[in-house]
Amino acid sequence: MKRVVATGRTVDEAVTSALVRLGVTRSQAIVRVIQEPVRGFLGLFGGRKALVEVTVRLTPEEAAKSFLREVLRRMGWEVQIAAVPEEEDMARVVWLDVRCPEAALPSIIGRHGATLDALQYLVNVVVHREAGLRASETDDAPSGRAVRFVVDAGGYRRRRRDALQRMAEQAAARAVASGRPVGLAAMPAADRKVIHAHLQRRSDVTTVSEGEEPHRRVIVIPVVDAHAEDALQIE
């Protein structure tokens, strides 16, 4: 995030000097006055200059890419990030694909994707916090739908999603063939969501989650007829 602190005799002067340094216009910037100027004795002694902080307004996508790139740089990796928008369940989702040397992947992904999950969570927190500040400071109309960012590296999440979808299909096939519910292995909420979403399009099975975290798991239940489905859902 590009941000400078500037001083001036007046607030306007300080803002102008900051805008020149950033190379942007007033409408592209967010201004925060840190200190109002104070005239000193005879205009000479004990006066204080105006102090302002000026931040360049970024789109959520730019902010997310910049934050992620800066974090990874401080982890020791110079990376490129490609932003790929995707429509998912009516929500705006942007995939941030980290392009990096093969050797960086184990560190960026982490065990079972733990580092990717942490990076993804932080990206969303930071961008939404900044978007929230922006809306309250400038009275902008809210942008409507919030954007959710998915952080991926080396296709890890795409492969994981494909594997989960195959697992869901296999469980559904077994449930339908046997006429009995089939329980999947315990998995985190994000993974369970992939299973539920994938099987929602099938009318011959329904899904529920049972158990307590971290042992919560998806159960795939075959639907015998409409009446039976109702009974299962009530249960």
Added chain:
Amino acid sequence: MTWHAGRAVWRLPARHQRGCVVRELLEFLAKSLVEHPDAVVVEEHTRGDAVVYRLLVHPEDIGQVIGRHGRIAKAIRQVMHAAAHREGRHVIVDIAE
């Protein structure tokens, strides 16, 4: 490139091997999360084999670096561990209440 734990690992340029980079990472994460970035302070000391980073923020910002159910703190620690692991070091992140 050298072998480490059975797989190839890129050795970092000399400037990356110093602890200051991991410390800068923590400072950057904290400053990105809080309302008062100027009040962010990171203290560093060693405890046995580990380097302990103590993060101090403005009292109003403690929630911003801990998060609901400690989720933000957990994410910060995960990213810090990943960065330090690369340098073969163990780090502990303390958040001052």
